[in-house]
Amino acid sequence: xxxxxxxxxxxxxxxxxxxxxxxxxxxxxxxxxxxxxxxxxxxxxxxxxxxxxxxxxxxxxxxxxxxxxxxxxxxxxxxxxxxxxxxxxxxxxxxxxxxxxxxxxxxxxxxxxxxxxxxxxxxxxxxxxxxxxxxxxxxxxxxxxxxxxxxxxxxxxxxxxxxxx
Numbered sequence: 001x002x003x004x005x006x007x008x009x010x011x012x013x014x015x016x017x018x019x020x021x022x023x024x025x026x027x028x029x030x031x032x033x034x035x036x037x038x039x040x041x042x043x044x045x046x047x048x049x050x051x052x053x054x055x056x057x058x059x060x061x062x063x064x065x066x067x068x069x070x071x072x073x074x075x076x077x078x079x080x081x082x083x084x085x086x087x088x089x090x091x092x093x094x095x096x097x098x099x100x101x102x103x104x105x106x107x108x109x110x111x112x113x114x115x116x117x118x119x120x121x122x123x124x125x126x127x128x129x130x131x132x133x134x135x136x137x138x139x140x141x142x143x144x145x146x147x148x149x150x151x152x153x154x155x156x157x158x159x160x161x162x163x164x165x
Contacts (some may be wrong), residue, residue: 003039007032017120020047034158041139057081057091058100062117062125065101071114102126127163 005047008016013025042056049059064072064080072080072121078088100121106112117125143151 004032007036028058044135047113048132049128052124054124057083058095059128061091061095062121065115065117065121066125069116071104071106073112073114077115095121101125125135 010025010029013023013028017023017025020128021136046056049056054062060081061077064077074088074092075085077092078085083091092103093099098120101115102118103113103115106114121147140148151161
């Protein structure tokens, strides 16, 4: 989350460029704006999810579980949400305690546990999804299909450039 709201302007960055010639002013402005927007979107999502008493991480785990009803292993969920296995174990413990998911034995390999969403978890997602999808639609409503395609292309380029860092 970007905690900087007072972003520098071009005039200030032009002064910095005198001291740091490697500074690409427009690149830094784009970078900071991207971080600011991403942070604001994340903050808005977190605020939205509080009405359902659920964190973003728990929400994303439930999303994954709705995609594959036969279940996911905890390590698959950890990989799918970018957390460690230890972190996933703790989150799953809470989700189990809240009755939103359950751990089951994999029918093909009894040594393996899979996590599945419960009816209570599905009910929660049935409450969240319509509002969430409506919010996303409102966020993107000012973009026509060409602009959305351009945005996706731009974001893909940024993501691909991450390897250069």
